[in-house]
Amino acid sequence: MSEMRSIVVERMMPYEPERVWRVLTDKAALQQWLMPNNFVAEVGHRFTFKTKPMGDWDGTVFCHVIACEPPHLLSYTWTGGSEKNEGYGSILNSTVTWTLVSVTGGTRLRMEHAGFVSPDNDFAYNAMNSGWSRIVERLETVVAGQPAPV
Numbered sequence: 001m002s003e004m005r006s007i008v009v010e011r012m013m014p015y016e017p018e019r020v021w022r023v024l025t026d027k028a029a030l031q032q033w034l035m036p037n038n039f040v041a042e043v044g045h046r047f048t049f050k051t052k053p054m055g056d057w058d059g060t061v062f063c064h065v066i067a068c069e070p071p072h073l074l075s076y077t078w079t080g081g082s083e084k085n086e087g088y089g090s091i092l093n094s095t096v097t098w099t100l101v102s103v104t105g106g107t108r109l110r111m112e113h114a115g116f117v118s119p120d121n122d123f124a125y126n127a128m129n130s131g132w133s134r135i136v137e138r139l140e141t142v143v144a145g146q147p148a149p150v
Contacts, residue, residue, distance in 0.1 A: 005121075006114040007129050009136045014106040015143050021071030023143045024098055033138040035061070043068050047076075056084040066095070074098040078113065081124075092116070092124050111136060 013020055023029040025041035035049040045065045053059040060080060067075035075097040081090045094115030101108045113132060116125040 002120075003118040004114075005116040005118055005125055006112050007116070007125065007132050009111045009132050011109050011136050011140065012103070012106060013109055013140055013143060017071040017100040017102050017107045019146060020100055020107050020109060020139075020143050021074075023139060023146055024074060024100075025070070029142055029146070033142045034135060039063075041065065041068050041070065041074065054085065056082040063096075067097070072100050078115075090120060090124065092121055094121075109136070109139075 023033070025039070027037055027039045030037055030039055035051050037047055037049050039045070039047045043065050047063050047065070049061040049063065051059045051061065057080065062077075062079045064077045065075070066077060067073055075095060078094045078096050079092065081092050083091055085091075092115070094113060097112045097114070099110040099112075101110075111132060113128065116122075118125070
């Protein structure tokens with residue numbers, strides 16, 4: 001029997017949502033904390049992330065922006081892997097959603113990567129569960145180095 005799981009990372013950042021949004025949606029900044037990409041923050045835009053190949057998978061993650069409400073909501077599909085791979089690098093059809101809420105003292109950021117089907121995506125779920133926490137830490141480091149919006 002299959003079970004659908006999600007990875008959720010929440011973090012309070014001492015920066016206004018516009019500043020976090022800029023680093024979340026600028027492709028050069030995105031490359032600094034996540035992966036090389038051709039991202040554009042526009043509903044309908046199709047883009048890719050490039051990561052290390054694994055087995056029969058070439059390391060390309062295919063994405064499609066499905067929601068974009070600056071500076072509060074960004075959601076995109078996340079599809080990659082190969083049917084020939086078992087474990088990490090197997091097919092993953094999922095969605096990543098970023099939510100930014102303005103709070104006293106900054107922004108409450110929430111990232112949800114949904115769509116891990118157990119047992120098929122267990123390896124990816126386990127690897128990415130701890131990985132997303134480190135990625136959000138890198139995101140905040142890049143945000144800290146950005147100038148405040150004018």
